[in-house]
């Protein structure tokens with residue numbers, strides 16, 4: 001791997017910071033999500049209800065422990081840390097004229113501490129953290145005013161941290177709202193709840209359009225602030241395989257792949273792909289897209305493509321399933337792949353799929369790529385002598401790193417870095433659990449909020465430290 005390859009770890013403000021109402025922070029769309037499990041969905045409550053438990057409110061309390069946590073990251077040898085800036089620390093309601101200085105100062109301290117430890121911050125501007133006020137009072141991204149509020153937030157932080165942060169991404173996993181069967185995604189991506197008289201897909205495309213315009217405007221403004229800033233998009237990339245060599249399966253996979261590519265195509269090429277325009281016509285979707293916005297999309301194309309990779313999906317043309325789970329992304333023709341085993345949460349384990357995804361994305365976009373999430377959510381046991389023997393996690397990561405190296409060294413993919421998800425245990429996004437752990441650092445906190453919050457190094461911590469020290473030679 002190149003000597004400047006960014007080995008790191010990935011996190012998102014709402015899943016680990018805690019301090020949800022500290023330092024002037026306002027509530028975000030995540031702060032009204034209760035805890036769920038694999039089989040019980042998280043609820044979105046209208047307000048913060050006294051009798052409900054909201055796991056993101058305290059999360060793992062990085063807010064008060066960041067110095068100690070960063071020293072653990074430094075001990076591991078991380079070269080970068082991907083995290084997000086909680087929009088509500090900077091603009092608590094989202095529509096203020098003036099940012100909250102205490103929130104800005106918090107990120108200065110965090111970034112300075114990282115840089116002091118030779119860890120480069122890599123920042124997502126919006127990782128499911130829209131101010132609740134913008135969602136409730138403005139209807140989230142269905143309202144074009146929210147584009148301006150997002151841009152205001154982005155300009156403030158891009159200006160403030162331009163000398164501390166080079167790599168930025170606009171919207172985390174912007175494409176997972178394509179799965180309109182699950183109300184969580186439109187809410188967390190865009191602050192939107194579908195009303196009875198609305199067509200979910202048509203609404204999703206309108207909201208998505210507004211976000212894509214917001215993202216393009218951020219790219220344009222970032223270049224004015226400092227041309228050295230690199231602005232990327234962030235896609236949840238779950239490739240779609242044909243179940244068999246039956247040409248109909250192959251074509252079904254090709255069609256479903258468009259659901260994965262739609263957002264990237266616009267972020268990268270700056271225009272709507274023809275398959276989407278055909279779909280709008282066919283389905284009678286009326287999406288408001290102005291000429292001015294078309295120019296903005298064209299001018300504000302991204303510099304790199306960040307993506308998460310956890311698993312693949314498989315489709316069979318004459319098959320129908322009723323499931324709307326995250327794994328399939330709401331694809332009704334998805335079917336179990338006999339060659340792939342799954343985690344306890346039903347996420348398929350497919351390392352070759354990472355190499356395949358790297359090639360698909362690189363061939364299509366010819367831009368540098370950044371794997372900004374990859375990982376294995378599992379139950380970990382803390383032994384009596386305070387160890388965690390997470391050999392399954394090590395195997396998962398090792399196998400994915402081996403495939404990643406093939407993509408770079410054999411296939412020639414241009415890759416900026418690799419940041420495994422949840423370098424320290426944090427609150428699961430889809431379920432709100434602590435039990436679904438990804439970290440290489442264990443946090444003593446449980447689903448019900450109990451636990452000392454003490455940190456312990458897992459076996460994977462020692463293993464990953466060596467991977468980084470050998471620049472990926474020893475896995």
Ligand code: P53
Nearest residue numbers: 012173176236308310326377428429430431
């Ligand atoms: P949890 C679907 C497919 C791939 C990644 O998820 C996904 C999703 C859900 O949208 O989400 C990302 O914690 C997301 C993170 C999240 C992580 O995957 O549910 O960017 O915020 O925590 C893992 O196991």
